[in-house]
Amino acid sequence: MGRDWPVLSPRATIGILGGGQLGRMIALAAARYGLKTHVFAPDDTSPAFDVATRHTLAAYEDETALAAFAAAVDVVTYEFENVPAATAAFLEAHVPLRPGARALGTTQDRLVEKSFIAGLGIPTAPFEAVDELAGLDAALTVIGRPAVLKTRRFGYDGKGQALIGEATAPAVAWDAIGRAPAILEGFVPFSCEISVVAAHGLDGSFAAFDVCENTHRDHILDVTSVPARLSEATAGAAVAAAKRIADALDYVGVLAVELFVVTGKDGAAIMVNEIAPRVHNSGHWTIEGADTSQFEQHVRAICGWPLGSPRRLGAATMANLIGDDVKAWPTLIAEPGAHLHLYGKRHARPGRKMGHVTRIRPEHG
Numbered sequence: 001m002g003r004d005w006p007v008l009s010p011r012a013t014i015g016i017l018g019g020g021q022l023g024r025m026i027a028l029a030a031a032r033y034g035l036k037t038h039v040f041a042p043d044d045t046s047p048a049f050d051v052a053t054r055h056t057l058a059a060y061e062d063e064t065a066l067a068a069f070a071a072a073v074d075v076v077t078y079e080f081e082n083v084p085a086a087t088a089a090f091l092e093a094h095v096p097l098r099p100g101a102r103a104l105g106t107t108q109d110r111l112v113e114k115s116f117i118a119g120l121g122i123p124t125a126p127f128e129a130v131d132e133l134a135g136l137d138a139a140l141t142v143i144g145r146p147a148v149l150k151t152r153r154f155g156y157d158g159k160g161q162a163l164i165g166e167a168t169a170p171a172v173a174w175d176a177i178g179r180a181p182a183i184l185e186g187f188v189p190f191s192c193e194i195s196v197v198a199a200h201g202l203d204g205s206f207a208a209f210d211v212c213e214n215t216h217r218d219h220i221l222d223v224t225s226v227p228a229r230l231s232e233a234t235a236g237a238a239v240a241a242a243k244r245i246a247d248a249l250d251y252v253g254v255l256a257v258e259l260f261v262v263t264g265k266d267g268a269a270i271m272v273n274e275i276a277p278r279v280h281n282s283g284h285w286t287i288e289g290a291d292t293s294q295f296e297q298h299v300r301a302i303c304g305w306p307l308g309s310p311r312r313l314g315a316a317t318m319a320n321l322i323g324d325d326v327k328a329w330p331t332l333i334a335e336p337g338a339h340l341h342l343y344g345k346r347h348a349r350p351g352r353k354m355g356h357v358t359r360i361r362p363e364h365g
Ligand code: AMP
Pocket: 125, 148, 155, 156, 157, 158, 159, 185, 186, 187, 188, 189, 190, 193, 216, 219, 258, 273, 274
């Protein structure tokens, strides 16, 4: 849809919905290209406010504030997938929204998302819709145990999820996720978790960064390592799945596709777990580790500019600084070659992403 709009000039203003660290790093990348940014978020401690040209502190439902925001920017993007549908529709009527409302609508609901992925012929975990406790019993007969019950909406970092083992009473899992409309997935005995961070340009061009291997701690991304330890065929299959998804969504911008790798006696196979219609934590290594960072790439795509080279510059490791991990900053900043990023958040609550550190090792020579 946004394809009817002209290419933006470097003096344009990018509107960003959401004020977290992803919005902050998009704003920093935009500034590098001379662009202005305007962040719209409801929280007055938003880390992106500190680096944006302008900001609006308002609720996503505030149409007066949204109208003023739309009039002040040349394109709108977002740093989180739970932008309310009404907000997206309101903005899209006034200004190009990139990625478009279709990407949001498909990825906000796990049932819609998994059905879309499976409909493209891409493998996923087996899944069934669950709307009530009786439906959970029925779904368990189809899927078997162990299984994972997830809310259809508003889940992230393992929130809104319950593992159903051999001995788990369905009612306990149903209560644990808040009795909300859900999806039951077969438990995938994965050998590793990977992600593809890639960009789709306004002209339909596609550029993927090298596949990332991700480890989690307490359901939150802990460390990303690139290159992932995969065969070329498996990495190629993951990138091909991401391209098929981006093409089918008529996507503009950076997206991340999270996958499981399952290793059986016939070798490795991939399954897509979820799509993030935005820049992604597992792509932070690209800031120092690739010719173009994921944030620059996103800005290029949404401005209608040519995509940059995604070439990797070395073996990269990105470690998140979660909660009190950030207390190590004086040591990290003194470490030669360690690229420290701090997000400017005041309180280091447990589970809160406070910063990250990236290390790049030359691979040859
Ligand atoms: P999600 O919120 O879907 O990204 O899930 C968070 C994490 O839970 C994933 O990164 C996996 O480690 C784990 N997980 C999610 N779904 C499954 C599944 N069907 N089988 C096994 N592990 C899962």
